[in-house]
Amino acid sequence: MPKGRQVADIINLLPDNIANQIAAGEVIQRPASAVKELLENAVDAGATEIQLFIKDAGKELVQVIDNGSGMSDTDARMCFERHATSKIQTIDDLFHIRTMGFRGEALASIAAVAQVELKSRKHNEELGTFIEIDNSVVKRQEPCQTAPGTSIAMKNLFFNVPARRNFLKSNAAEMRHIVDEFIRVALAFPHLQFSLNSNGQEMFHLEKGSLKQRIVNILGQHYNSKLVTVKESTDYMNVSGFVGKPDTAKKTRGDQFFFVNNRFIKSGYLNHAVMSAFSEMIPSENFPLYVLFIDLDPAHVDINVHPTKQEIKFDDEKILYAFVQAAVKHALAQFNVTPALDFELDPGIQSLDALTQPFTDQKKVQSANTSIYRSFTQANQAHMIDHSGSNSNLRNWKDLYGPVEKPLEMEAPSSTASVIDERWQEAATDQKVPVQVHQQYILSQIKSGYILIDQRAAHERILYERYQRALSEKPIATQQSLFPQTLELLPADAVVISEMLPDLQALGYDLEPFGMHTFVVRGTPADIQTGNEQASIEGLLEQFKHFSTELKLNRRENLVRSMARNNAIPVGKPLGTREMQNIIDELFACATPNVSPGGRFTFISFKLNDLERMFDRGA
Structure with a gap:
């Protein structure tokens, strides 16, 4: 310088x-x-x-x-x-x-x-x-x-x-x-x-009231009988509040509230503690309701780690985690919320008289006189099985190894059994007829081998592209309801629906505001089953909030993905031959047929020469 x-x-x-x-x-x-x-x-x-x-x-x-x-x-x-x-x-x-x-x-x-x-x-x-x-x-x-x-x-x-x-x-x-x-x-x-x-x-x-009354007034009356009290105290800290029963869990995080010394906070760490307490009761992708208050000496908390003070720091997070997890687990166990029956048990089995009716003295006597009871109760009789009687199912044991699944449209009363048998034999000779596997996948032959299609992921892709076209080109036809339904929502959800109304109209929904937090459902997309209007909109709303939380998509993309996810064929639904073929045809007419909107593969292909190597056909 x-x-x-x-x-x-x-x-x-x-x-x-x-x-x-x-x-x-x-x-x-x-x-x-x-x-x-x-x-x-x-x-x-x-x-x-x-x-x-x-x-x-x-x-x-x-x-x-x-x-x-x-x-x-x-x-x-x-x-x-x-x-x-x-x-x-x-x-x-x-x-x-x-x-x-x-x-x-x-x-x-x-x-x-x-x-x-x-x-x-x-x-x-x-x-x-x-x-x-x-x-x-x-x-x-x-x-x-x-x-x-x-x-x-x-x-x-x-x-x-x-x-x-x-x-x-x-x-x-x-x-x-x-x-x-x-x-x-x-x-x-x-x-x-x-x-x-x-x-x-x-x-x-x-109005002024108890915490339970406030939760119900804000989140909905349906929670009134679905809340479990949480209350644990120590010299170091106290935890109190409510958690929802497992059947109230949703795919969204909207109903999770933690308060530390009455201040709302966000804590993925503490949320994980609650989730782990519910780990064996709800699907991993669902979130339970909770409104939990932690009270402890402010000297153990730093609330100035974020400008909004919603993210805070504890001097010993491990103690807090263990205490919250134990408090929620104890509450669920104390109120007998754990499931009495296996979630995967067939609903038809759960409703059988054997499970729902009392076991009377008369029934005990009748049971004791049966051959199967004697086989398992009398000494040295466990190996003895009664083959007599025309009703013995064991005579037809080979039937257990017969076909267990047929397309749904081929099922019919016994009077048409011969017609069904002919159709089934005819289908079996046509090598291109798709086959459903475990009511989740579709097996279809192609020239070079075969493909295995994930029916839900494929249907999501089909619907996603259909809804994209509806917003940009031709709106979806609306099926008008003979008896319009009134849909009452929580205030926050009503705001979400109001924002989406123009796009919902293009996607086939006919909704009209009707007073505070209420809408009249006059019509739904033509492919929505009649009588399922309210469940369709509520499911769409939950999926929309889930994607808003997880993916941060723009509103239209979120709505289209939510519609596709909500309306896609569920896992476990039996499909007829025509339904499976329609999915195959529509999937490969898509612009991006190989992945779902969320990025999952819709199908996997298997080549014939790969199969031959697996079976050692070259030897």
């Missing part, structure tokens, strides 16, 4: 308004972020009634009204300053926090990216305070008449940061996030009254 040359300073302090907007990005990422902060502040203010009002999915308005302690004139002004808080006096307080909203910059961040109006009055004062803030600047502060407690209205989020506003999702997507945050806070505090009003309609009205 030449001697005497001066270099200008390049590091400057940012103006407060820009610094506030940058800080706001850590706290207020979307309307739901503001909802979380405002609800938690209301809880910490000692409110017993909390109202949330939303307009335009929070983009136009997020307002929380509570009947809590209220604020003085000075506190009302100070709460919008960065790092202002009533909950931390010393550095030690930071590690012993049991309240919810302690981030000093929460209200300051909201004021930096929105227009804010605050009204607050302490219960022992006659007048309250009104403050209007625009882009972190106080425009007005004056006394006002208002009810005891606090009302904070956040208007026009990101009005001064257009680029941030453009990154917000659709109203339905943003509303889902708002409902999620509302539910988490409402579950954590069942002794408080909560309500949620969106665009003038009340979505939730939750």
